[in-house]
Structures are given as structure tokens and as C-alpha cells.
Amino acid sequence: MITALANPQRFMALSRSLLPWLAGLAVALFAIGLPWSLFIAPPDYQQGDAARIMFVHVPAAWMSMAVYMTMAAAAISFLVWGHVVADVAVKTAAPLGAAFTAIALITGSLWGQPMWGTWWVWDARLTSVLVLFFLYLGAMALRGAMDDETKAGKACAILVLVGVINIPIIKFSVDWWNTLHQPASVFRAGGPAIDPSLLWPLLVMALAFTIAFAAMLVVGMRGEILRRRVIALEMRRARG
Amino acid sequence: MSLLHALLAIVLRDAKLGWVGGGGAALPAAFFAGASALAPFALGPDPQLLTKIGPGFLWLALALSALVSLERLFQGDLEDGTLDQLALSGIPLTLVVAAKVLGQWLAAGAPLVIISPILALLLQIPPHAIPALMLNLALGGLGLFFIGSIPAALAAGVRRGGLLAALLALPLYAPPVIFGAAAASAAASLGDFGGQPFLLLCAFTLAALATAPPAAAAGLRLHLS
Numbered sequence: 001m002i003t004a005l006a007n008p009q010r011f012m013a014l015s016r017s018l019l020p021w022l023a024g025l026a027v028a029l030f031a032i033g034l035p036w037s038l039f040i041a042p043p044d045y046q047q048g049d050a051a052r053i054m055f056v057h058v059p060a061a062w063m064s065m066a067v068y069m070t071m072a073a074a075a076i077s078f079l080v081w082g083h084v085v086a087d088v089a090v091k092t093a094a095p096l097g098a099a100f101t102a103i104a105l106i107t108g109s110l111w112g113q114p115m116w117g118t119w120w121v122w123d124a125r126l127t128s129v130l131v132l133f134f135l136y137l138g139a140m141a142l143r144g145a146m147d148d149e150t151k152a153g154k155a156c157a158i159l160v161l162v163g164v165i166n167i168p169i170i171k172f173s174v175d176w177w178n179t180l181h182q183p184a185s186v187f188r189a190g191g192p193a194i195d196p197s198l199l200w201p202l203l204v205m206a207l208a209f210t211i212a213f214a215a216m217l218v219v220g221m222r223g224e225i226l227r228r229r230v231i232a233l234e235m236r237r238a239r240g
Numbered sequence: 241m242s243l244l245h246a247l248l249a250i251v252l253r254d255a256k257l258g259w260v261g262g263g264g265a266a267l268p269a270a271f272f273a274g275a276s277a278l279a280p281f282a283l284g285p286d287p288q289l290l291t292k293i294g295p296g297f298l299w300l301a302l303a304l305s306a307l308v309s310l311e312r313l314f315q316g317d318l319e320d321g322t323l324d325q326l327a328l329s330g331i332p333l334t335l336v337v338a339a340k341v342l343g344q345w346l347a348a349g350a351p352l353v354i355i356s357p358i359l360a361l362l363l364q365i366p367p368h369a370i371p372a373l374m375l376n377l378a379l380g381g382l383g384l385f386f387i388g389s390i391p392a393a394l395a396a397g398v399r400r401g402g403l404l405a406a407l408l409a410l411p412l413y414a415p416p417v418i419f420g421a422a423a424a425s426a427a428a429s430l431g432d433f434g435g436q437p438f439l440l441l442c443a444f445t446l447a448a449l450a451t452a453p454p455a456a457a458a459g460l461r462l463h464l465s
Contacts, residue, residue, distance in 0.1 A: 127414075131410075163411065
């Protein structure tokens, strides 16, 4: 399937028919998830309605990692097999991932102010997400600084893969450095510690974020492929 | 044997290029000293405060010194064609990169270690911690130079590559700075070699020695073709 999609022509055809479904599904999931999490789900017994920011914060934080892993998979595909569509995916995913990371940081800060009494603490999780944000910015800046599209793509792919190796090291070092944030409460041995009445809307929101990312990725990739096609056509015309 | 000779020649060449001209080894040392000496101006001359933050500030100065030297690591050799010659020489590019980084560290990293006792005294770090601190800065600096070679290679031949390399290096520098500063603080307060954080710093440096040269070589190859 990867090889089939590696053909930009085929990718454009497939994505054209896939996009309305993805976009429709994302809108539907948000239409269910947002009212459920913001109005129907019970308020937290300690934090009241303020805890509802969790339904945006937690999916955004999950996506900040998931998008990076998507980028890394695409980077391997580009470096090893030279699939241009994979490079387009790396390029498109970087700003999306940076945006999810920024949302996670900002909502976390807004949540932290009433709960912890401060906008920012140098706690382990916050710090590692901040470092992840810089990894995204670095990938975007590196691509922006290089003129040659293929070279920029390869440099970017190497950087993304170096980042993947480093994420566990950063995570470990920062955990070791300081821990104040609550430990993971959904994915842990012995089942989730979160009540089902809050867990279900959270999972719907997480799925909504994922599908929305997929839809935005496809839109962005289509735009990028068309942009490259236009550049190629202009070059051909300039040559006469 | 000839490979070892060639690598040694590259190490010495890069070290010499760093040492001669433009202030030589004194310049990186002076940058390090200047950055460290800003700490009391910014934070006040209180000896107790300086004892507490001194080791951390030396590490900040070390990381800044390493960042500043990143730009020169490959840029010059890429522009004048030396790297093309080295790539054609038959020596694996990974080893060339490792030798160049080692040379760079000898020219710009080792001088910092040599003057660090003076700065340690200025920052009110107890004298008994100085041997541990020097070992810490030497090994940590080696790790910073090696891991920094990846962003240096990727950003070589790019407009304003130095600024870009510093941005790319920031996430890579977080773990060694955490371990190194903690080890230096532990050495200053407890008097041993820094215990667990020092071991973690050594582990990071070893990992950087092993993984950075192939990644940096892959980055350099992009600019060579």
C-alpha cells in the first residue's frame, strides 16, 4: 500500500475521494465530542468545570507525540525508499504537530494557573513537551533555510530521526530532573484511573483530533504536491 | 595503520587550525570566562548564592561555548572544498567527522577545561571540587561537541547556519546539561565525582560518540553531492 501511495498521481486520486469522508468524520466526531465533554460529562468533583479543559489538553498532548511518530515513519520512508510523497508528508506534518504541541502547552498553562497557582512550572512533562515543540520548530526552520527541495527534505528527515532517538533520552533526563506533574492516568497497568463518564468523551475527542489531523494532513499534502507541480511547470516554461 | 595516521592528521589539522590565528585557543577560553564572569554581575556578588549556582552557570557557559563553535565545525571546510577532498580520500566520512569533532574539541573545548579552576574560584566553588569539575567539564564538553556535530552538519552551507544550528542543538543539549550541571553541583557540595548524575553524563557522552558521527556524516553528504 505504501508503494502504491508513493506515486503522487495515485495519491492525488485516492486522497481526493478520501478527503470528504475524513473531513465529514472529523466534523461529526467534534459535533458529538465537544458538547459531550463541555456540557454533558459531569464536572470533576475537585476541580469543577475547570477540568473540562482536559478534553482539549489531553488529546492535543497525545497528538503532539503521535504526529511526531507519523513524521518519523514518513522520514524513514523518504530516506530509505526515496518516496517523494513521504517527504511531502514530513513537510506538512511539522507545522500541524507544532500547532498541537502549542495547544497542549497553552491549555496546560491555562489549566495550571487555577489548579497549581502558576502559569508554568519546570516540571518533567511540561519541559519535555516544550523540548518537543523546539524539535518541531527546528525541523520547520531547517527546511525553510534550504533552497533545494530534495536536500531540505533529506536534512529534515535526518533531523526528525535524530529527534526520535533523542525523545526517550530527553524524557528520561527531564523525568529524572524533576517530577511534579501527575503520573499517567489513562494508559497504565491495571486499567484507567479516570471515571468512565469522563473517559468516553475524552476518547471521542482523541479520535476527533486524530481524524482532524488526518484530514488537515491530506489537505496540506495535496496543496504541497500541487505547489511543486506548479513550480515544475514554471521551470519547464522558463526553459522554453 | 594508514587509516589511523590519516585520522590523526585530520585531528591535528583541525586542532591546529583552531589554535593558530584569530586569538587561537585563548579566544574560546576568553568567551567561556566572559560568559561565566557575567553571572555575578547579573545575579549579585553574594558568595552563598554563587556557590549554589556556580556549577550550573559554568555548564551554561560551556553549552554556549559549544554552540558558538558549531558554526565553524564544517562551514569553512565545506566552502573551500576540503570536505570534498576528504570525502574522496577513501576514509569513511563517519570517521572523518569523528576526527574533525575531536580536533575541534581540542582547540575549543580543552582550553575551557584548563581555565575552569580559575573560574571555579571566582564563582566560589570549593577548591576540593575542582578536579571533579574539570573531569566533568572535559567529558561533558566532549559530549556536547559530538552531539552538536549533527546540527552543525545539517546547517552547514545554509544562510545564517550558525543561528539555525543553535536552534537545532537546543533539544539535543537538554539531557547533557541536566546531567552535567547536576553532577557538577553534587561534586561541589559533596566532594565526590558527582555520583549518579556523573555516570549518566558519561553514558550520554558515550552514546553521543557512537551515534553522532554517522548522523552528521549523513547530513554532510547532502551538501557534498
